[in-house]
Amino acid sequence: MSCRRGALIVLEGVDKAGKTTQCKKLVYALQKNGRAAEMMRFPDRTTQIGQLISSYLEKKNNLEDHTIHLLFSANRWELVPLMKKKLEQGITLVVDRYAFSGVAFTSAKPDFSLEWCKNPDVGLPKPDLVMFLQLNPSVAAERGEFGTERYETSAFQRSVQQRFEQLMKDPSVNWKVIDAARSIEVVHSDIKVLCENIINTSENLPIGELWK
């Protein structure tokens, strides 16, 4: 007898858009409604590859730009067997950043095309829903200072935002843009409705392949 699968739900957006806050609230709300749900985040800094990525982000090591891009992708691929297993067990996965961040951040660097950046992630489990938390950089700035990690500057974040906008033109991905300038609770209730719907509509569908 086949069990209904969980949904693969991704939250994307620039720094301080509220991704982590909303992922946690969503998982809690789904669980409270009796749904099996778990949070994941990329990069997953706990694996060996993840530790290499983490020291790169903390500027403790320097890696060549193509190399770090491929490591971010490898960090997703190494988690794919676990993700598939959980989805097949009926667990909904709420993921803080995915391949879209991978492409948006690397392609914001000079001389990287969107196409080259997408390639290593082609064939990953395709999210049933990708919510983009849209936030104006000036509002993001009011949410506190940038940290000290790599990429945490407003000029770089503006380029990342432009790359996300290009990625969102792709109709093969189920994008939903969420106005993240509203209160945490208002954003949460929008997200919850979208997710309850997608969990119901994807439970009998096979897991898709990203960008294929």
Ligand code: ADP
């Ligand atoms: P991200 O994961 O996108 O970087 P976070 O969820 O860590 O963002 O939130 C960044 C900061 O902004 C945190 O201090 C958080 O409490 C605050 N924050 C998140 N959502 C909102 C919101 N809708 N309105 C105001 N502040 C918010």
Ligand code: 2DT
């Ligand atoms: P946080 O852990 O604060 O989300 O920061 N990034 C992320 C990439 O450059 N490529 C990727 O594939 C992913 C998933 C975005 C993580 C930083 O790493 C960037 C910010």
